[in-house]
Amino acid sequence: GKSVHIANTDAEGRLVISDGLYKAGEENATHIVDVATLTGACVVALGNSITGLFGNDKEFNGQFMGAAEGTGELYWELPLHPEYRDLLKTPYADINNVGNRDGGAIQAALFLKEFVPEKTRWIHLDIAGPAFTAKPWKYYAEGATGMAVRTLVRLAEKMAE
Numbered sequence: 001g002k003s004v005h006i007a008n009t010d011a012e013g014r015l016v017i018s019d020g021l022y023k024a025g026e027e028n029a030t031h032i033v034d035v036a037t038l039t040g041a042c043v044v045a046l047g048n049s050i051t052g053l054f055g056n057d058k059e060f061n062g063q064f065m066g067a068a069e070g071t072g073e074l075y076w077e078l079p080l081h082p083e084y085r086d087l088l089k090t091p092y093a094d095i096n097n098v099g100n101r102d103g104g105a106i107q108a109a110l111f112l113k114e115f116v117p118e119k120t121r122w123i124h125l126d127i128a129g130p131a132f133t134a135k136p137w138k139y140y141a142e143g144a145t146g147m148a149v150r151t152l153v154r155l156a157e158k159m160a161e
Helices: 013-026 040-046 058-068 082-088 104-113 149-160
Strands: 031-036 050-055 074-077 121-126
Parallel strands (some): 031 121, 050 074
16 A cells, blocks of 8 residues: 655565555454564664664563563663754655665664564564674574574564463
């Protein structure tokens, strides 16, 4: 139901995620956590060891952060600053798929938020930094880390209790 101006074809992942968020709404999801290597901006902000967390519900964010304790996975909650939504405005569509360079991780999360079903608790994890490692790190082997899997399993277990 929204038109998107594609100003940067390198930002195609957020289009795929937006479709998934919309589909989750059709399936009446009450909680969504999406995980993606979405932006280099998150790596610049947090480095290679910390995942950026954006969410629309403080309580759900807190549940997630609680589930992360003891997993060895590090997260930092970043703002969904509404003023930055203006950076995604375009005369060609309802929303632009990218804004400018400044605050790029926030803008990417705000783009995704546009497709989150109303009243759905949502968290976006930008794992661009810790998704891969060039050498063994903590309990990870070289290569893909599976960042967020431990926390997601623990969150699901806690929510099922």
